[in-house]
Amino acid sequence: MIGPEALMHGTEVLDKDFRAPVRLQAKELHCGLGMNGFYCKPAWLQKYATHRVFVAVLAAFGFLQGAAMGYFIATTNAVASSFGFSHDLVSWIMVSNEIAQGVLGLAISFWGGKGNRPGWIATCATFQALTCFLLLLPHLAHGTSPASTKSGESSGEHLCLSNVTVPERQSHDAYHFTLVLMFLLQLGAGLGGISVLSHGMVYVDDNVEKRDSAALIGEVIALRHLGPYMGLLLAWRCLSIYSGPLDVEPKQTSSEWVGAWWLGWPILSTLIFLVAILISMFPTQLPSQAVKEMAASIVDLARGVRIQEPTDPKESSTGFLWSLRRLLTNRIIVLNTLATVCLQTAMSNYLALEDKYLESKFYIPKPSEAAGGFQDPWTSRLIISLLKPPLVALHILVSGLAISKIKMRAGRLTGLHTFIALSTAIFMFSRIFADCHSLHIEGESEGRLQLLQTCNRQCGCADSPDFSPVCSQEGSFLFYSSCHAGCKRVQYLDDVKLFANCSCVQDALGNEKLHQAKGGPCNDPDCNFSWILNQCFTVLTAAMVGTRLVGNAILTFRSVQPKDKSLAVGLELTLVGLVAYIPGNLLYRLMADSSCMYRGVSGTEECKLHDAEKLGLYINVTSGCLMFVCALLSGAVWHFARDLDLYSDEDDGLEMADFPRRRDPKISSRHATPAVKRRKEDPVMSGEDGVTLRREVEQMRQPEEQEFRFNLMDLSDHMEDSMETSSPNRPLSLY
Structure with missing residues (x-):
């Protein structure tokens, strides 16, 4: 029957x-x-x-996951300053999420792709919710201020003859306990990211019409990239609440400010857990897709059409090694994955060093770490930081809708990817020639800084202070900090810091009556124009790269067998995590260290300021070359995939080729009905x-x-x- x-x-x-x-x-x-x-x-x-409800729930999980990532990035420096983590350790904590995806990407994507994919997503989401909640424990166990401080000023401005606040760790147990929990949280974020990308998007693609897949996947990816924006806003609100010792409350711009970094984690944990419950309710396959497949199979069986199963284990086996072998012998997958690795290596590591590059190039100090970057005196940078996530998300959403509506052919899609990579490479190379002839910092000589001079030797400046430039009032001399300028008083005028009684300013100008300085770098019209142009191109590049994401996913899904989709995504996550964030990260760190100009008095501290010409040359040339290689690989993908069918629901075969199919002999022996008569009758x-x-x-x-x-x-x-x-x-x- x-x-x-x-x-x-x-x-x-x-x-x-x-x-x-x-x-x-x-x-x-x-x-x-x-x-x-x-x-x-x-x-x-x-x-x-239904697929619409599932996409909404999956997008909500992606949004919350992005919010957790944004909140973690914004609050990590506050946690580090409280528990005494070094800057190098914090930078490795930041990328441990991607490294976890590289280590576990293949295993999680393969086993989850063979089982109940909504169940795997829910399990990973539950684990991530648990790790988010656990990060509340350091605050509950060790109080609001685990790091004690020596007495000092509360204004946060290190003036001449002022006491310097130096954090001291009270307990090694609190240090290691918090460190382990932070790595666990990043592990949970990595598992959640693997599941959303390799299980969630594949589940959507398998249960909708192929022509609608790009738009729905674009919604998921767009909300996932919009999530960090909400995380940053939540971090700003939490960090603006003082949770340090009650006997003193410094200004929020001070490095001594202790914000309530722990407050957002129970909120995010609860929301992620609720979404995990909703995802776990979905079936292994949506009923609408099951009915369509059943109806099609009944019609084919009635017509006598039978599938001839492949006998070659290279094509039919569902084992891990055979599946991985199919992917590694697929030219489109290999070339496209390598292009993604080059792109991610260039963009992620470049953005990680961007603040240091801007600090060295334009003498613009990094935003206050204690406030999660929201106490940024440079309004343009703050606005760009807030606008970048929504703009990137908008480009991702529009690209997904455009691919679905106009049914962009594979040739045009891969050609667009090549153009984006080539344009980004040109932009990277052009930044080498950015014109900004800023004043040299007083004490700079042959690429090194000697900040201790006769005028400030008795000021008691910190051994390794952060870069906080001040400019003499007439704008001709630039100093590393107010303490190194010998300033003894400070006042605020419309959010502008004015320093007075600056002994080094008096010596530089040779006039005791001229002793004032203002916070920030000296004004330079050329630098102002280059700064604005740099910020605009940064946003434009991020938006252009974002438009590749949806097309890259669709290209991956259509280039492999349906049973290999999840593993193909896992392979990409693995190579990106293990290449871009380990050797790639180490390479960019080496370039940053080789261009360091000041490491504190002892010369062994972390780098505080870099040589702008060297750092800019190193990272821009390296990133530009990687993007150029990405463009070449994308061009090769265009050559092999330009005729790939991306939207036909009838093409569910093996890597662009169907197996032969047999018709029942009794039906095959009958005369075929003419085409014209079939249409009319x-x-x-x-x-x-x-x-x-x-x-x-x-x-x-x-x-x-x-x-x-x-x-x-x-x-x-x-x-x-x-x-x-x-x-x-x-x-x-x-x-």
């Missing part, structure tokens, strides 16, 4: 002869919760088992052959006709769109 094997509700009796190519289990098509044979699947919940068959075939099919279906029709309609209640009549020439879905 023609029909699905187990496509009925559990209360109905199933005939053993009730068979079809599509083999489904009823419990896999219902929304609900349960384990060990106990399931809760209320009837009112089944109408939500019965869409299935006409003439004597059609009557004979329909009679045979009706005899086969008659014993269970009523029961089959009931169950098919019952399943169709789960469909959000009406099932279209399958074409007689529709090929069988191979997987």
Whole structure:
């Protein structure tokens, strides 16, 4: 009898002869919760088992995951200053998320892709929620101020003859305990990212029409990139709440400010856990897609079309090694993955050093770490930082919609990727010639700084202070900090810091009456124009690179067997994590260290200021070369993938090739109906052959006709769109 094997509700009796190519289990098509044979699947919940609801829930998880990442980045420096973490350690903590994806990407994507993908997403989300909540423990166990401080000024301005506040760790236990929890949180974020990209997006692609996949995937990726924006806003609100010792409350711009960095973690943890519960309710396959596959298989079986299964284990095996071998011998996948690795290595490491480069090039100090970067005296940089995530998310969303609406061909899509990579490479090279002839810092000689001079030797300046430039009032001399300028008093005038009684300014000008200085670098029209141009190009580059993400995912999914989609994403995450964030990160660190100009009095501290010409030359040339290689690899992808079909739902074959299929000999021996007559008469068959075939099919279906029709309609209640009549020439879905 023609029909699905187990496509009925559990209360109905199933005939053993009730068979079809599509083999489904009823419990896999219902929304609900349960384990060990106990399931809760209320009837009112089944109408939500649609791709639109799943995309909304998955996008919500991606948004919260991005918010957690943004909150972590914004609060890490506050945690580091409280517990005494070094800058190098903090920088490795920042990239441990991507390194975790590199280590676990292949394993998680492969095993999750073979099982219940919503269940895997929910499990990873639950683990991430748990690690977010655990980061609250250092505050509960060690109080609001685990680091004690020596007495000093509360203004945060290190003036001449002022006491310098030096943090001291009280307990090694608090240090190591917090460090372990931060790495655990990054591990949870890495697992969540793997699951969203390799399980969530593949689940969406498998359960929607191919022409709609790009738009829906674009929504998920766009909200995931918009999440850090919300995380930054949450961090700004939490860090603006003082949670340090109550006997003193410094200014928020001071390095002594202790914000409530822990306050946002229980909020994010709760929201992520709620979304994890919602994701876990979705079935292994959405009912609408199951019905479409079942109907297509029934039509093909009635027409006598049979799939000829491949006998070569290279194509048919679902094992890990065979699947990985298929990917590594797929030219499109290999070239596209290498292009992504080059792009990610260049962009991620360049952005990690961008603040240091701008600080050295334009003498613009980094934003206050204690306030998560929101106490930035440079309004233009603050505005750009806040606008970048929404603009990138908007470009991702628009690119996904454009690909779906106009059905951009693979040739044009890969050509666009090549153009973006080449444009970014040109931009990187052009930054080498940015014109900014700033004044040299007093004490600079042959690429080194000697800050201690006769005029400030008795000021008691810190051994390794952060760069905080001050300029003499007439704008001709630049000093490393107010203490090194010998300033003894400070006042604020409309958010502008004015220093007075600056002994080094008096010596430089040779006039005791001229002793004032103002905070910030000296004004230079050329530098101002270069600064604005640099910020605009930074946003434009980020937006252009963002438009590659959706097209890259679609290209990956259409270049492999459906069963290898998750592993293909995992392979990309693995190579990016292990190459871009380990050797790539070390390479950029080496370039930064080789261009260091000041490491404190002892010369062994972390670098405080770099040689702008050397650092700019190193990172711009390296990043430009990597982007140029990315453009070449993208061009090679265009050559091999320009004829790839991206939108046909009928092409579910193996890497751009279908297996041969056999028709039943009895049907094959009959005369074919002319094409014109088929269009005018019965869409299935006409003439004597059609009557004979329909009679045979009706005899086969008659014993269970009523029961089959009931169950098919019952399943169709789960469909959000009406099932279209399958074409007689529709090929069988191979997987």
